[in-house]
Amino acid sequence: MNWVNDVIQGILLGGYYGIIACGLALMFGVMRIINLAHGDIAVLGAFLMYLLLQHWSVSPFIALLPVLPTMILFGYVLQRLVLQRSLRAGILTPLLATFGLSIVIQNALEQSFGPDVQSLGGQAGSLVTAAWRINSQISISALGGLTFGAAVAVYAALQLYLSRTPSGRQMRASAEDPDTAELVGINSRAVYARATAIAIGIATLGGLALALRSTFSSYSGPDQLIFAFEAVVIGGLGSSLWGALLGGIVLGVAQTIGSQINPEWSVLSGHIVFLLVLISPRGGLLTLRSGRRAPASLPQAGT
């Protein structure tokens, strides 16, 4: 039963896409910013961990400990200094700002680390090779399982934050109607800065997952962005928080099944599913069309 194995591997791969997509969906849901630098930010996180591991022989998970707060701080400052200003100038300006940021990060990474392909898989020890073998054809890799578990944990934590904490409720209120949110005393700039900080923190986790399971270089960001974007759209752009994880899983399964048919079709079949969802009347297109009035990609309380 190769198909069963493909679907399982696809779901596990979907966990990675779900992590990458989560921050993208959060920033879009709260501020309507499509962060074109999202993939590059994940890769930046991966390079920071790589840099630490050059000098410090520890597990990549230990390297995450200082990198994660650094990236969260980076997200906060990025929102305060760059994106907040660009938001005043309409919808297009934040898009251009993040596009510029994407180029800056790519070039800065190449300048600092060169064009070589890197991976942190080597420093992760047996985790990369360990697998849970169910039968002769189905096996679940430790890394895949861990990534998927991390994805579910990230979404659950975000859901809990948004539905149960005062700060999360304020984020949902701001996402829905920023002007009214101001009138009840919510400082939307502070809320936006928190949202970006969280989104970039999650992107950094995605960067670690990427660095462990695969290779990365200065120019790996745009590929990650495309997969993240596809996952968000397949999940129904902004209809619910978990949609992005679901979209990631659909994308992952489409890719593994595609590669089973023909190894060259892996990425292509993911794109095809994305396009099918985009043109279907009930799918992503519907929510894209309704634009700003689409419900924010945040969970509803009590559901």
Add this chain to the structure above:
Amino acid sequence: MLAAAGVRKQFGALAALGGVDLDVGPGDAIGIVGPNGAGKTTLLNVLAGTMAPSGGTVSFRGADVTRSSAARRARLGIARAHQVPRPFGAMTVFENCLVGATAGGGLRRRAAYARCLEVLELCGLIELADRRADSLGLLGRKRLELARALATDPVVLLLDEIGAGLTDAEAAELVAMLKALRGEQGLAVVWIEHIVHVLVQVVTRLVCMDAGRVISDGEPAAVMRDARVVDAYLGTAAA
């Protein structure tokens, strides 16, 4: 307490507000009337901080708040309810209030919950507390708009035509609610309303505006008899 001094607001060549002075004392209940385009809503916007004035100052409890954001003023104790209710539709009625109580009122946990229960009870929404806000009808939304504003624990409540679109019975409930509020909480109210007979049941002072200026200010009955007010509404009598 909340005072506008010489407030002007220019929209291009149009002077929406041409130097307005208004002083709201603690516990005051002030009604603002005037023909359409008199600048009533603009004045409320300037007081609430959603619009920056072109000139003049707004002060609250002795501090200049002219440059303070709407969010900052909400936290200081100036609450605002819209003519067309704008609930956070995807959140429950209770959560709408909770956002007001934690963000605007600065209350935490138990205190915030208690405040929300209190205002929901007062606004007759307690049974609907777990409903999604976008499932409410117009009256429910108006109540919620008021409840959310009250949840921020305000000192001054700015109301923009919240009586519009209500039946007489509903308006009577609204009046009873506002009277109860004023009695219990010593809240100051500034209320714009076209339905004057509803307004005068609550307010103790009436301000009439026309063409961006205050043309009469005082006892409701006296203001309604004022020749300038009659002129503003009906045109100048042929002499």
